[in-house]
Amino acid sequence: MPRPILIIxxxxxxxxxxxxxxxxxxFATHFVDSxxxxxxxxxxxxxxxxxxxxxxxxxxxxxxxxxxQAARPELPVIVMTAYASVRDAVALVQDGAFDYISKPFEMEDVVATIGRALKLQEAEAENARLRQELEQNYDFGSLIGTSPPFQAVxxxxxxxxxxxxTVLLQGESGTGKELVARAIHRNSPxxxxxxxxxxxxxxxxxxxxSELFGHVKGAFSGAVAARQGxxxxxxxGTLFLDExxxxPLALQAKVLRAVQEQTFEPVGSSRTVTVDIRFxxxxxxxxxxxxxxGAFREDLYYRLNVFPIQxxxxxxxxxxLEVLALHFLKRHAASMGKRLDGFSRAALAAMTAYAWPGNIRELQNCVERAVIVARGTGVEVTDLPPYLFERRPPIGQGVALGQAAGGAVNLEAELARIERAxxxxxLRTTGGVQARAAELLGITERSLWHRIKKLEIRITRTTD
Structure with missing residues (x-):
């Protein structure tokens, strides 16, 4: 029997x-008057x-x-309000309500809003179930995140x-490829x-x-003793070959043979060594x-690209970002003997607006620096490094974000401008399709919808 909608x-x-x-x-329903x-x-x-x-x-x-919110935070709430109270309803959405509907309303609008809320609830429940199932069976260590792109990892x-x-991990520097490799090893036989x-x-x-395959004594100048590679x-076990x-192209042929046949010869030796390695x-x-x-062997590429993970x-x-930042905050605060309970809303907004070209490694360095300079019980926007507020690169090939002109900066206005951009x-990149835009931004569709309403962004759908 379907769970009812409670109307008040x-x-x-x-x-x-x-x-x-x-x-x-x-829909199943139940109504009350208080x-x-x-x-x-x-x-x-x-x-x-x-x-x-x-x-x-x-x-x-x-x-x-x-x-x-305190008792059932997963339960979506839709607020009905007269037109004169729309501002209050918007504030409720910012406090956690799914959406609001202005009276008088058409039932089709109510049904459409309910449909979006239930669809999102179902998706979030499925993500939570998948995460719980994976964590029950696997030790992911420092792999932290619930966004759809990271769930795929x-x-x-x-x-x-x-x-x-053999697994090939691809991604920009600083994205945590070695952490993924260690997680694969940690969950393997x-x-x-x-x-x-x-x-x-x-x-x-x-x-x-020599680092890869080792060498025998006297194999080259300075080889005063034999050494394992x-x-x-x-x-x-597992050999992780980063970058x-x-x-060098000349060495790739020998690596191909070692990966393919699990055999190699140390430098200066004719003795074949057999190993059992996961690459x-x-x-x-x-x-x-x-x-x-012509800078990488095609046969080695196909040998490595058995199971690619982006x-x-x-x-x-x-x-x-928030859960990663809190993870780093806890770690660095503990190592420095500080008690910090989190980030201010302004600090999180500034960090969310930044493009992070150095990825998770840059975020970790940023949080460590903020922990060092923080003087209160949490990290404030003034504790963040100045480069977070400098000119930012665009997402994809989109707009470039500029600096605020003049001396004093209205932080809230600047952050709103960045978020709007x-x-x-x-939305422009995805032709106005909100689900795809939310995925591109790494946020939920619900969060995107709230931000669009808050900033009063008009959406124009384009068709192919």
């Missing part, structure tokens, strides 16, 4: 009319959604929303970790064996072969383009 209006006749109209459209009766019925009825009037004697819609980790398939990492771009070309050390796109490679470069340019940039998962560009 001190005009009992109007509440009944709405209930009947919704039942005719296939907030107190609604709260008394809440546990017994287990509604899927609350549709409440704003102005009511006794406990009004605002007080009811606060009680519901977690799903990929869950799908590939039990196999021995090799978890009790070594995880060995090597950054191919950090080792001089002349030494990279990373392939031998990783035997039985493999920077590997994970990572790069910030477009390997396909490197192949076309690790998203932070600006594409901006909905995860980001939202407008995302």
């Amino acid at each position: 209006d001190d005009e009992a006749r109007l509440a009944e009319v709405i209930a009947v109209a919704l039942r005719q459209r296939g 907030a107190a009766k609604a709260l008394a019925w809440l546990d017994e009825g287990n509604p899927s959604l609350v549709l409440t009037d704003l102005r009511m004697p006794g406990m009004d819609g605002r007080a009811l929303l606060q009680r519901l 977690l799903q990929g980790v869950a799908e590939v970790c039990a196999s021995r398939a 090799r978890r009790h064996k070594p995880f060995v990492a090597l950054n191919c771009a950090a080792i001089p070309e002349a030494l990279l072969e 990373r392939f031998a050390v990783a035997d039985g 493999i796109g920077d590997m 994970i490679a990572a790069t910030h470069q477009d390997l396909r383009r490197r192949v076309e340019q 690790v998203p940039v932070l600006r594409d998962r901006i909905g995860d 980001l939202l407008t560009e995302a």
Whole structure:
């Protein structure tokens, strides 16, 4: 039996009319004429959604929303209000209500709003279920986030970790590719064996072969003793080759053989060594383009690209920013012996508006710096590094965001301008399709809708 919609209006006749109209459209309903009766019925009825009037004697819609937010934060609330109280209704939306409907209204508008709320609730519940299911079966360690792009990464980790398939992690620098590689290893049958990492771009070309395969005594000038390479050390476990796109072309043939046949010869030796290794490679470069340019072997590319995972940039998962920032805040505050309880709304707004070209690594550095300079119980906007307020790169190929002119800056106005520019560009890029725009911005469709209303952005849909 479907969960009912709870309708609350001190005009009992109007509440009944709405209930009947919704039942005719296939919804289960229950109506009451006061907030107190609604709260008394809440546990017994287990509604899927609350549709409440704003102005009511006794406990009004605002007080009811606060009680519901505390007791049932997952329950969507839609506020009905007379036109003169729209400003109050907008404030309620900012406080957590899903949306508002102005009286008088058409039932089709009510039905459409309810449909959006229930669809979003279903999607959020499915995301929570998937996350819980994954976390029950897998140890994701420092992989933090609930945005759709990052959920896809977690799903990929869950799908590939039990196999021995080679994984290719692709994404910009600072996105956390090594953390993903470690999560794959930690959830694999090799978890009790070594995880060995090597950054191919950090080792001089002349030494990279020896670092990978080891060498025998006297193999070259300075080789005063035999030395194991990373392939031998990783035997039985996982070898993570970071920035493999920077590997010299001459060495790629030997790496291909080692990956393909699990055998190699140390530098200066004719003895073949056999190993059992799971390979994970990572790069910030477009390997396909490197192949076309003749800078990367095509056969090695296909050998590595068995199970590709695209690790998203932070600006594409901006909905995860707050939880990531709080994670870093807790870590750095503890290491410095400070007690900080979070970020101010202005600080979070400024961090959300920034494009984060350095991704999660840059965010971590930003939070560490803020923890150092913070003097209060939380991080304020003045504790953030100045570069967050300088000229920002656009999302995609959209608008460039400029600096506020003059001396003193109206922070709220500047942040609103930045937010408007980001939202407008995302909507333009997606032809006005809000679901796609929300995905591009890394926020929920509900959050996007609230921001559009707050900033009074007009949406123009385009068709192909």
